[in-house]
Amino acid sequence: MPRAYGATLPDWVFDELAAVPGALPSVEERMALVHRLAARNPLEGSGGPFAALVVNTADGEVVSAGVNLVLSSGLSAAHAEVVALSLAQLRVGTWDLGAQDAADRELVVNWRPCAQCYGATMWSGVRRLVIAGEGPELEELTGFDEGPMREDWAEQLRRRGIEVVSDVLREQAVEVFAGYRRVVAERGLTVYNARGATAPASDTPSKGAVVA
Amino acid sequence: MPRAYGATLPDWVFDELAAVPGALPSVEERMALVHRLAARNPLEGSGGPFAALVVNTADGEVVSAGVNLVLSSGLSAAHAEVVALSLAQLRVGTWDLGAQDAADRELVVNWRPCAQCYGATMWSGVRRLVIAGEGPELEELTGFDEGPMREDWAEQLRRRGIEVVSDVLREQAVEVFAGYRRVVAERGLTVYNARGATAPASDTPSKGAVVA
Numbered sequence: 266m267p268r269a270y271g272a273t274l275p276d277w278v279f280d281e282l283a284a285v286p287g288a289l290p291s292v293e294e295r296m297a298l299v300h301r302l303a304a305r306n307p308l309e310g311s312g313g314p315f316a317a318l319v320v321n322t323a324d325g326e327v328v329s330a331g332v333n334l335v336l337s338s339g340l341s342a343a344h345a346e347v348v349a350l351s352l353a354q355l356r357v358g359t360w361d362l363g364a365q366d367a368a369d370r371e372l373v374v375n376w377r378p379c380a381q382c383y384g385a386t387m388w389s390g391v392r393r394l395v396i397a398g399e400g401p402e403l404e405e406l407t408g409f410d411e412g413p414m415r416e417d418w419a420e421q422l423r424r425r426g427i428e429v430v431s432d433v434l435r436e437q438a439v440e441v442f443a444g445y446r447r448v449v450a451e452r453g454l455t456v457y458n459a460r461g462a463t464a465p466a467s468d469t470p471s472k473g474a475v476v477a
Numbered sequence: 478m479p480r481a482y483g484a485t486l487p488d489w490v491f492d493e494l495a496a497v498p499g500a501l502p503s504v505e506e507r508m509a510l511v512h513r514l515a516a517r518n519p520l521e522g523s524g525g526p527f528a529a530l531v532v533n534t535a536d537g538e539v540v541s542a543g544v545n546l547v548l549s550s551g552l553s554a555a556h557a558e559v560v561a562l563s564l565a566q567l568r569v570g571t572w573d574l575g576a577q578d579a580a581d582r583e584l585v586v587n588w589r590p591c592a593q594c595y596g597a598t599m600w601s602g603v604r605r606l607v608i609a610g611e612g613p614e615l616e617e618l619t620g621f622d623e624g625p626m627r628e629d630w631a632e633q634l635r636r637r638g639i640e641v642v643s644d645v646l647r648e649q650a651v652e653v654f655a656g657y658r659r660v661v662a663e664r665g666l667t668v669y670n671a672r673g674a675t676a677p678a679s680d681t682p683s684k685g686a687v688v689a
Contacts, residue, residue, distance in 0.1 A: 266491075266494075266540075266541050266568055267564050267567045267568055268485055268486050268491075268564075269483055269484065269485040269486070270483055270484065270560070270564055270566075270567055271481055271482055271483020271484070272481065272482065272483070273480055273481040274481070279478075279480075282478075328478070329478050329479075330478070336572070338572075339567060339570065339571060339572045340563050340566055340567070340572055341562065341566060341572040341573065341574075341597070341600045341601045341602065342554070342559050342562065342563060342597050342600070342601075347554050348482070350553065350554065351552050351554060352478060352479050352480075352482055354482075354551055354552055354553060355479045355482050355551060355552070356478055356479055358551065359551060360547050360548070360551050360552055360553040361553065379596055379600075380592075380595060380596030380599060381593055381594075381595075381596025381597045381599070381600060382593075383592060383593075383596065384591055384592030384593025384594070384595065384596060384624050385553070385554050385593045387593070387624055388553040388554070388591075388593060389553045390553065410637075412596050412599055412600075413627050413629070413630070413633040414627075415625050415626075415627050417625070418625070421624075421625040425622075
């Protein structure tokens with residue numbers, strides 16, 4: 266049995282980060298970078314069209330970046346949010362990004378997190394979740410399953426001290442998903458469900474379930 | 478910014494694994510090992526009293542083990558379930574533990590997974606979730622927050638081809654949590670909420686939120 270697991274960001278992510286200022290004052294600037302990373306990720310073969318940043322809310326400093334690394338790492342949990350949160354925690358030196366006296370930090374993602382990353386966000390210590398949007402477009406355009414969410418998902422975050430900001434560059438997010446759909450069709454990629462082999466009840470794959 | 482993140486199982490976990498047969502035919506034997514790992518983990522300082530195994534359902538072969546590594550890894554996502562699933566995926570060589578022609582694999586955990594690990598289980602490819610129980614005992618005895626769950630959480634797993642088996646050595650699970658509570662009191666550990674510093678609305682910590 267292996268003793269350790271992990272995931273590594275590809276070099277092109279750092280190229281993208283080097284092309285923008287180290288501080289991004291507005292949420293729109295932060296989300297625009299997330300959209301660029303999300304659009305490029307499937308073309309680079311790391312995983313699905315999803316990206317995330319951890320940012321200091323007040324001054325816009327980019328603490329960490331993440332993209333979906335399910336295919337490149339071989340780990341189903343390596344969604345963009347988990348990657349960004351984990352790298353931020355290593356950089357800051359604690360598993361709690363909201364530790365006392367810390368600057369308020371936020372997670373910026375190009376759609377409402379899936380069921381797993383919803384919980385991961387809750388336990389990470391970020392004080393704010395900034396998303397491009399929520400709704401059926403992600404599942405309809407990409408075929409990915411977001412998983413079951415409670416109706417009061419945002420209120421549950423707020424109760425734990427995490428603000429939710431939505432509809433930041435929403436149309437651009439949908440464009441990224443539509444672009445992904447075109448690429449899947451053009452390149453003949455197969456979008457399939459991990460559970461599809463023997464479990465007919467499920468009809469959409471998880472965020473990692475896309476392979477060539 | 479760091480380029481990679483990861484977590485490593487401590488040596489004592491392998492000592493515990495070496496002390497049992499490589500195959501555990503009954504779910505009770507599997508859960509008994511999980512309980513031993515869960516009880517020992519906080520004493521070793523890695524994290525909370527939680528452990529998990531990935532097991533081949535048919536023959537009981539232990540594919541991987543995990544314990545909560547939040548404190549030792551510095552990563553809030555390194556819950557026992559994520560550790561076990563990730564190590565199993567590396568061992569098997571794919572992010573999909575339920576890939577076609579694979580043996581059916583199950584995740585064995587000492588309580589219902591938290592909000593994050595519920596999603597992680599869903600995306601992992603395991604075909605069965607075996608838990609010691611569910612209910613308020615975990616939060617009451619340990620102070621950990623399990624996070625918001627849907628009422629139909631088990632049905633949502635079944636819809637995706639994942640069977641749920643509960644109440645396996647349930648009383649022993651509660652004993653582990655009660656023992657943890659005693660140790661916290663005796664050693665003067667502080668159980669605190671990551672969000673507690675500035676967010677009074679939340680009253681229970683996440684599964685990583687315990688430090689000396």
